[in-house]
Amino acid sequence: MTTNVVDVSRSPHASLRPVPIENVKLEGGFMGRWLTVVAEKAIPHQYKMLEEHERLDRFRWASGKISRKPKTSFYPFDDTDVYKWLEACGYVLAWPDLEESKSRELRGLVKQVIDEVVAAQDSDGYLFTEHKGREGERWKSLTFDHELYCAGHLIQAAIALHRSINEEKLFNAARGFADLIANTFNPEGIRGVPGHPEVEMALVELYRETNDRAYLNTAAFFINERGKGLLEVKGSPTFLESAEYMMYHVLGGLEYFIDHKPIRELTEIVGHAVRSLYLNCGVTDLYMETGEQALLDVMNRLWEDFVYRKMYVTGAAGSRYISESFGDRYELPNERAYAETCAAIANFMWNWRMFLATGNAKHVDVMESTFYNAILSGISLDGTKYFYMNPLAVFKEYTREPWFQCACCPPNVARLIASLPGYFYCVVDDGIYVNLYNSSRARVSYREMELEIVQETKYPWNGEVKLTLHMPEPLSFKIYLRIPGWCDGAVVNVDGRIFKPKSSTYLPIMRKWKDGDVIKVAFPMPVKLTASHPYVRNNISQVAIKRGPIVYCLEEIDNPVDIRNIVLSDDIRFTAKYRGDLLDGVVVVAGNAYYVKEWGENYPLYFPIEKLQVRARRIRLTAIPYYAWANRKPGKMMIWIPLAEWLKIRRKPSKRSKQRRK
């Protein structure tokens, strides 16, 4: 079996072919710890939640096993909590080092869940518990009903399990539903598009898995029909008359659904962030099959609009509450960031596809930054508590929850982390791409040969990586080494030959490689201050602390003052120190900053600028990785720290210097 989330091995317009999950064994380290957390904590915990919150009961009710309709589960997309959990299990079962007993146990549980799911399927393939007993409503309310969205996640789960353990039952069920969809939505059938994109990428993947072009055609149909306003909710605009009509307008109308304009004409990334980014996954997948340049062009336009104007420094997406959507350009509020965990995951998923399509290192930069910051912030260190929103500053109480009424994020973060080994390596005709860094041992099939690549590193805490090659006989090819976008001054040493590659590139190392060859990489990891575009008005004169791919934050527990009173000079000197005892092991950053005592809740809201002359005392500032916040005592948190330069600081002597003077 070869489990790839996106299998482009036969896609004519893909640039690279990923090495499957089975072939990459993470050996501890940062990502290895997260795999363990997902397998041992998150997946069992989420299964419990699926039972407690009646997600499985939906299927039992739909198949007639229980007669009481679930009450606590009521969203039409609740079926997907089960599907995403199954997909996560699919990736876990592909891990090469999963213990046999654990694998057996998980397979048993997966089989049970699949039985529950498949029992709820109608004889014609339809599978959507929300419409059970209301068959007349099929495909009637595509704008909000999420039938096709659920189908998409069902298909993705089925493919994952089909690839990893050759599971057939769910796979056939998913194909049955996909066949029904393909026979329903086409130029001769219903003209309609999914209210929530997702099924597009799933159908392309099902085409890749089955070679049945009907699925590809259906995905193309959905993408081509989108933007014609088919999702518009019409109705007499009477106050409170129709919930659907009102909700449609409150959310932002067609733009929310990215149905306001044909996809090939889009110039800005807009609408509900997850819808938008999932749609882009499907479009990029379609491009890799058809090679239609217009699709790649629009993806590049939207990517630039996103990454240059609408993405948080963490990689998070979505600036607006209620509509969970992108905002205007440079609208990136920190406290009111929506930054849904699912949107960060969707960002990662889209950039993976863009990378496979183009081979451009900038896409892996976004994936990496999003993973270490925006995605991991969505899950507690122990894997059992989650954030739905991931604000970049919190000045009131905000804590992780074990589950949500709308629980899209927890199983989504589980499936993303579980699939991590699948992003490490890619193969191209003339060589092998090294994308991510973590201690690991990978088997890479390249030109009839099976190589082993061993990584030894403490990445992301330390930028030194040692790669060792094992191969049966020497072979000339290129190793493409990813030089992260955050890294200046990388040095690569291959047997005494020194490379000093530019950041955000792949360094191609051509050589006749032989068994035992070593690549020594040093990515310098100084603590850096990052500013943001002055058009992001709420970040003016503020900086974020970064080290390597990690974005840091100040958390109240480490800085027991009102952290809003902290300002720092742009010539601050930081120390960075690994602390194994803290937050499951993190590098902590510290430095000297100022604390302005006079500011507080009774300080005037507006005042003449003469008051910018403030007294401040020196304090020691401690910053931790943003992803690890909210794992201890609740308190304030912020990423963007004001510079001291706009103030006129009169330094208050520290206690020590006072004593000295005495």
Place this chain on the structure above:
Amino acid sequence: MTTNVVDVSRSPHASLRPVPIENVKLEGGFMGRWLTVVAEKAIPHQYKMLEEHERLDRFRWASGKISRKPKTSFYPFDDTDVYKWLEACGYVLAWPDLEESKSRELRGLVKQVIDEVVAAQDSDGYLFTEHKGREGERWKSLTFDHELYCAGHLIQAAIALHRSINEEKLFNAARGFADLIANTFNPEGIRGVPGHPEVEMALVELYRETNDRAYLNTAAFFINERGKGLLEVKGSPTFLESAEYMMYHVLGGLEYFIDHKPIRELTEIVGHAVRSLYLNCGVTDLYMETGEQALLDVMNRLWEDFVYRKMYVTGAAGSRYISESFGDRYELPNERAYAETCAAIANFMWNWRMFLATGNAKHVDVMESTFYNAILSGISLDGTKYFYMNPLAVFKEYTREPWFQCACCPPNVARLIASLPGYFYCVVDDGIYVNLYNSSRARVSYREMELEIVQETKYPWNGEVKLTLHMPEPLSFKIYLRIPGWCDGAVVNVDGRIFKPKSSTYLPIMRKWKDGDVIKVAFPMPVKLTASHPYVRNNISQVAIKRGPIVYCLEEIDNPVDIRNIVLSDDIRFTAKYRGDLLDGVVVVAGNAYYVKEWGENYPLYFPIEKLQVRARRIRLTAIPYYAWANRKPGKMMIWIPLAEWLKIRRKPSKRSKQRRK
């Protein structure tokens, strides 16, 4: 007749009694121009809109005069557009200098409209067109139906016209409705509160007008019952099942309605801004009748929370879209400011009541700032186009509209401006308060004597005010002269006696005043830079330009560059110049600033702080009063301008200095 918006002449716990509208003739100047605009442009324009947008047809339909139910008017509160327009007419008809022909014409139109309104009333007094033909729905859905809100505006309109022209028909209709409400809502009747507060202050005013305590008791009942969750919308939480339930949750539940906590226990100003501030008006009115200290205490707490933590520099209120509500403390986004015109008006109205209750100058400071900035920004210079939202920065197209589907703001701003003369003077036992400044001639009854106070000034463009007293015989009393909160270094000269009063106070001038006495006031009006509390993270290192009570902004038409690239030094020197040809006469502020050319839409979103070293060229910056923006060609606008200090600017030589060097 004596027309006061708030008539506290017999209220035992009011500190001052306002001089009525009839007695204050504004003689041109800044405010006089606005009165003319309202009478000659806004009121006729709005009457046309009331017809075009079927607001009057609602009443015609409800009274059976037309059989077609209006379609374009569909909000349950649309009746109030007519009521607020009538109230505005009531104040206009009180102006001492309204020409007889104009008065006759307006009275005729008012009579017609009143006939239409009253014809729609049920025999038991009920008057709410939304429920016509659906009598069973009366009082059934207080959360959203706005019956009591409409009643409140009906009562206020009726009182205004009763006071100004002794109108009886609408007044009796309003009393009839008020009697029905009083008989319906009481400890023995229905326990319920209005979903949208408004009727509370109207009922207290009706008590003041009629001396019938039933109205006061009903207002007290509504205030006392509030906060017990009576407005909660219950329902099974099924996705899209109930529009009402969904809307209730999207908006924020009980807190949106300020029904989450008993009023006397409130500590923070929260919820829908207009609801919240109208409610405070009613509570303050009730306090002035009952003297209950707990009510004044809570009003003071909410005032401090508002003015110290949640009010825009313009006086605007409401930080959040969709829920049109207050945000968290210090949540004051500029581009995404909701800042509804009605909320600014409500702010003015509440502070007027707080001033009448306490005599504290700080309340008039807020009124003044809100009027000159947040309220006037809601209406075009010609009176016929309006803003609903008043953002403090606009970087995309945003233009005024002649009317709105939800048209609460246009007639609200008309009634507020029309009532302006009524806020100029107050009388207390030992003297006369001078609150506002504009060229004017006022008759003030004080201790059996009628004085005339003449103001000559170009306020707010110039801080010099000459007050001349005319009186039949000398009398000893105090003149309390308001020293605005924005003013440092005020100098008051009475016959050679010099006062140097503190800002935000009333300077009491005790004297045996005699005919012809002159008070010369000089309020220095330098251009000032204002900063905001660093907890308002989106204003960090940014300043607003103020001069006198006026908040300035940069508008693209005067600064034909991307205004987001402008930064200024905190030692900038401004010039201020009156330009009669521009924007109906404004003082324009200019000064030297920097323009950073390299920033643009393709500049990186995040970058190392070394890039804060920028090249900039000197430019001349031109600022206009914020209220006057969007009256010319559409373009970008902003109030908060970044300081240059956080950047390291390498000055690009100006063209002139280059030439000099050659």
